[in-house]
Amino acid sequence: MKTTSQLYHQNQRIYRKLRDRTGDRIKLVDPATDGIFCQVTNWGNDEARAILKLHHEKTNDILLTYCRLHSVIEHEQHHHSGFFPMWCEHCNA
Secondary structure, eight states: OHHHHHHOOOOOOOOHHHHHHHHHHHHHGGGGGGGGGHHHHHHOOHHHHOOOOOOHHHHHHHHHHHHHHHHHHHHHHHHTOOOOOOOOOOOTT
C-alpha cells in the first residue's frame, strides 16, 4: 500500500496532466483566452466554458478519490497500532 506522501504526489501528477490537457483543448476552441482558466470563465466562448466545466467535474472526482484513499491509508497506519481515534471515519463506522 502507498504512503500518504506517495498518494499526494501521484494525485498532483494526475491533476497537472489534466490541467495541461484541458488548457490545450481550450486553446484549440478559443485561442483568444490562451487556455487560461480565469479568462475562459470571464470571456471564453460557450465551447471553452463547457470544456472548463468538464475539467472541474473531473478534478472534483479526483479529489474525492484522493480523500477516500488518504483516509483508508491513515486508518491502516493507526489501526495496526491499536489506536482508534474518534476522528477516524472507519473506526467509528
